[in-house]
Amino acid sequence: MSRLFPAPLLSAALFVLWLLLNLSVSPGNILLAAGLALFAPLLLAPLRPQHAHVRRPWTIAKLIGRVGYDVIHSNLQVAVKVLTLHANPPRSVFVHIPLDLRDTHGLAALSMITTVVPGTVWSELALDRSMLLLHVFHLEDEAAFIEHFKRVYERPLMEIFE
Incomplete structure (x- = not known):
């Protein structure tokens, strides 16, 4: 599952943001949002920095x-x-x-x-x-x-x- 969604929060945010920016939940926009949410994190995964270890x-x-x-x-x-x-x-x-x-x-x-x-x-x-x-x-x-x-x-x- 992590291979398909390397950044699940980013995917969810992209999906919601696409729908909010277009002010429409038409089938076409849902399909475009799903495509963006799926493929953008996959294509950008090599550019992501190492995971931060945040403390305190x-x-x-x-x-x-x-x-x-x-x-x-x-x-x-x-x-x-x-x-x-x-x-x-x-x-x-x-x-x-x-x-x-x-x-x-x-x-x-x-x-x-x-x-x-x-x-x-x-x-x-x-x-x-x-x-x-x-x-x-x-x-x-x-x-x-x-x-x-x-x-x-x-x-x-x-x-x-x-």
């Missing part, structure tokens, strides 16, 4: 809450900085952050977090995954920012994925 659900919940808080807080900080550009221009810098996190799933989650939080942009990851180049919209203390980034984002992701 409480850490995941705390990280999600912290990222939500940081999104709101950073939005306000960036808004204030943009509105006061003439009086106090931002100090945009590129920051090199040494990484201890090596898991591909953890790094993917870290890249999504930095994309979601306003004022930070993931710029480059070293080939050996030991260094991250991050652009920060406004930074006053680089050492404090690096320590904060590692403590708030990297360490919880290491607990979750490694």
Whole structure:
């Protein structure tokens, strides 16, 4: 059965999504949804990454809450900085952050977090995954920012994925 449906949740989601997007449960749409649900995961199976071993659900919940808080807080900080550009221009810098996190799933989650939080942009990851180049919209203390980034984002992701 797993050969026919390598990703049963993905198949079910594709089936339902196809019907929802077409707003129809006609026999033709059901047939197309079934074909998509069956063949898309089979064709895409070689592209799927290794299975993630996620641990510590409480850490995941705390990280999600912290990222939500940081999104709101950073939005306000960036808004204030943009509105006061003439009086106090931002100090945009590129920051090199040494990484201890090596898991591909953890790094993917870290890249999504930095994309979601306003004022930070993931710029480059070293080939050996030991260094991250991050652009920060406004930074006053680089050492404090690096320590904060590692403590708030990297360490919880290491607990979750490694």
